[in-house]
Amino acid sequence: MRIKGMVVLAMMVSLVLSLGGCSAGEKAYPNKPIEFVVPSSAGGSGDAFIRTVADILTKEKLINVPTTVVNKPGGSGAIAFKYSAEKIGDPYVIQSTPSTFIVAPILSKDCPNYTQFTPIAMLATEPQCIIVKADSPYQTLESLVEGSKSKSGGLTWSFSSVGSYDHLMALQFARMTGAKVVLVPQPSDNESIVAVLGGHADVASMSMRSALGQVEAGKVKMIGVACLERAKKVPDVPTLKELGYDIVMGIPRAVCAPKDIPENARDVLIDAFKKLAATERWQKYVDDECLVPEEHYGDDYTNFLKVETEKVEPLLRDAGLVQ
Template sequence: MIKSIAFQRGLLCSGMAIALAFAAPSLAADSYPSKPIRILVGASAGGGTDILARMFADKFSQALKQSVIVENRPGASQTIAADNTARAPKDGYTLLAATNTNQAIAPHILKLSYDPLKDINAVGLIAKVPHVLVVGKDSPYKSVKDVIEAMKANPGQLTYGSSGIGSTQHIAGVAFGLAVGAEATHVPYKGSSQAHIDIISGEVSMMFDTSSSSMAQIRSGGLRALAVLSPKRSAQLPDVPTLAESGVSGADMYTWYGMFVTGGTDPKTVELLNKTLNQTLELPDVRERLLGLGGEITPISAAEMAEMNREEFERFGKLIKKANLKAN
C-alpha cells in the first residue's frame, strides 16, 4: 500500500514537472517585460533613426511599465547594431530600430554574419520618410539644374555625403547619377549629423538625406533643400519641388523606419511589441512629430512588415546588381 501511494505521488510529481516545462514559454511570454529593454540604433546620436528610437523608447517605457534604453552602435551601414541584435538572447529584450539600409540594402554590398530575413524578426513599421536633396546654406547651387550642370562639367568632383556605404542616402545618390548621366563622389559617414557639418561648411557638396534627419537643419537655415525624392511634394516642404518637377525621373527614394527583434523571439512577445508600437503611432504627439519630420504613418502587422522587408530586399538587390555596387 505504501509503495502504491509513493508510486502515485511520483507519477503526480512527474506530471506536474512536465506540465510546468510545457507552460514555461507561455508563462515567460505572459510576464514580459520583467526587466529593462534596450533598443539598438545603427546610427550616431542626432540622426533620424536615433531621434525616432528615443521617442519610441519613452512611449514604450510608459506603455510596458519598464525602462527602455537606447544604445547607439553606429557604423557599417547600420549593420553593427543589426548584428548585435541577431546574436542577442531570443527573449525580446533587445530591439532594433532599423531601416531599409541594414535590412534590405547592405546585405547585397557587405559581407554579413547574419541573415536579415531570418536572424532578425519584424515587429512593425514606424514610418516611411522621403529623401530630400540638400546643400549647404552658402552653396552656389540653387536648383537641381545647377547641380546637374556642375556634375556634367566636372565629373566626379562634386561630392555627396551619406550615413555610410549601402545606406539609402548612398543608394539615392547612385540612382540620381544614373538618372542624370553624370557622376559625383560618395563620402560615407557614420551618421547624417556628422555629414551635415561638412555640408554646411562646404567641405561636401550635397546629400540625398532623409527629411527626418535633415528637417531641423533645413528649418534653421543651415541646409537648403533643392528637391524632394518622392512622387509628390512634402506637406512639410510645400515650396520644394519634386525631382520629377525638376526634370529628373527614376531616382525617387524613401527610407522606412521599423522595429525588429532577435529572430526566434516568442510570437506572443512579438505580438505584444507590435500592438504597443501601433498604439504608440496613434498618440497625437507622436503623429504630430512624425508628420513634422515628413513621415508617412501606416500601422501594419508584424507579418506585413516582414513581407515589406522581403520585397525591399529583392528590389534593392536588383538595383545594386545593375549599378555594380561593392564595398570599398
C-alpha cells in the same frame, strides 16, 4: 458522482486555458522588462527614436513592464544585429532597424539579415533630399540633370559615408536619369552642406532633417525630396516621384524582434506599436523630427524589407561595394 464532477471541472479548466493560448503556470506576455537595442551611439537621431518609442510605450501604458535601451555601436550596425539575432525566441529583445539593417548584411555575409528576425513595425521614414546652394544655376532637378551633361567632367555630388542612404540616393538618381556626377564622400551631412556652401560641391544628398536649418536660413535650396508624399515641413518642395523620377528613399524608423518569438508575443508587440502610432505624442515627434509617416506591420513590414533589399543591393554592386 463527486469524482465525475471533478473530472468534468478539470476538463473545463483545461479547455479554458487552451483557448486562452497559455497553459497553467504561464504568465501573459510581457511579464518582465523589455530591452531595446540601438545599433549606434547614444545621442543620434536613431537613438532618440528608440528612447522616444520606449518612453511612449510605458507612459501611455501600451505595455505594462519597464523598458531599457542598450547602445551597441560598431560594424555599421553588425554588432547590434548579431547580438539580437542570437536571442532566438526571446520576445524581450527588440532591435532598432534603420537603413544599416538593410545595407550591412549586403556588404557582409557575416551580418544577419531580416530573414533572421521577426519584423514587428515600421512607423516612419527620415526622407532623403537633394540640395544646392541658394544661388545655384541648378534650381530644379531638370536643370541639374541637363547641367551635369553639359558641364565638363559632370557635377560634383557630395554625400556622407560610403554605402549610406545619402550615397545610394546619389547613385540611384544618376543611374535613373543618366546624370554625370563625380561622387565625393564627406564625414557627415554638415560637411556636405559646407562643401555646397563653399562651392566645392554642386549638389548634395542628405536627410531632410539635416538640411532643414540651412534651407530655412535661405542659404541652400531643397530641389526634391525622396518620399511618397510632400513633407509637411517643406510643402513647396516636390517629391522626386511627382517630377517623374521613381525614387523613394528614407531611413526607416522601425523595429524587429529575434526570430521564432511566440506568436502571441508578436501580436502583442504589433498591437502596441499600432496604438503608439496613433498617440498625439508620437505624431508630434514625427513633425518635430522631420519624419514622414509610413506604417508597415508584421508580414507587411517583412515585404517592405524584402523589396528594399532588392532595390539597394544592385546599387551597392554598381558602386563596387559588394564582393
